[in-house]
Ligand SMILES: NC(=[NH2+])NCCC[C@H](N)C(=O)O
Ligand SMILES: [Mn+2]
């Protein structure tokens with residue numbers, strides 16, 4: 154496969170600084186080299202330009218940095234749809250999770266029946282009235298489903314990007330009150346950590362692939378590193394105890410590779426300031442390799 158690596162070093166959607174270093178940290182952990190060794194061709198187009206919070210107005214405190222976040226989303230959407238048009242698999246490195254607004258908008262413009270598997274401790278399903286933080290990375294999945302602030306929802310001039318029946322959240326364990334209500338009202342498929350405890354990662358992942366990939370449709374994977382247990386992934390801005398184990402996460406990625414339905418992937422929320430000797434970036438590389446076909450034997 155030909156893979157186009159795209160860096161989106163944005164930290165405007167989150168509070169803790171340091172995710173903007175994520176794309177470099179993931180590259181330093183040997184991403185391109187290892188993808189190459191797996192047999193892929195790698196076309197790394199570098200990082201998109203993202204303004205610093207230091208020289209941007211915060212704007213509405215319930216939708217912080219809305220303007221620059223939507224601008225990056227549009228740039229990224231174009232970069233991603235160009236990659237697909239040229240038969241390359243977009244692998245987008247974050248940055249905070251707000252960048253998925255751009256990546257998924259780009260993929261959805263090419264694949265009309267796209268499903269999304271959102272692997273995350275959080276659901277990122279807040280809207281302006283439910284957000285406890287005003288941080289847009291916590292609102293992105295709702296926006297992609299057509300809910301919330303209209304500037305986010307209508308990025309690239311159309312909406313919704315994803316049919317809400319084709320969204321699956323996996324690994325959730327920290328949902329805000331209003332967010333829970335919204336998830337229930339909208340009948341979003343959420344597999345919590347309790348579901349994984351009860352039924353095992355293999356069964357849950359199988360079902361996730363069936364839902365997101367219904368009618369033989371393509372799947373986008375959005376991997377937030379805080380889905381893993383903080384013992385494995387200490388370098389994230391919003392750690393929550395009780396996450397996916399190392400093997401659970403790998404096995405979920407291996408199942409996705411086996412399904413052969415993946416058309417694009419995000420790797421987000423690696424925070425190098427909070428990391429321990431780049432361990433979280435290394436884990437991000439390992440999981441990416443599993444999702445893109447690496448097997449033990
Ligand atoms: N992509 C993330 N790490 N999101 C964390 C979101 C945290 C919280 N639910 C909020 O909306 O502020
Ligand atoms: Mn997230």
Ligand SMILES: [Mn+2]
Pocket residue numbers: 273274275377379380391422
């Ligand atoms: Mn998260």
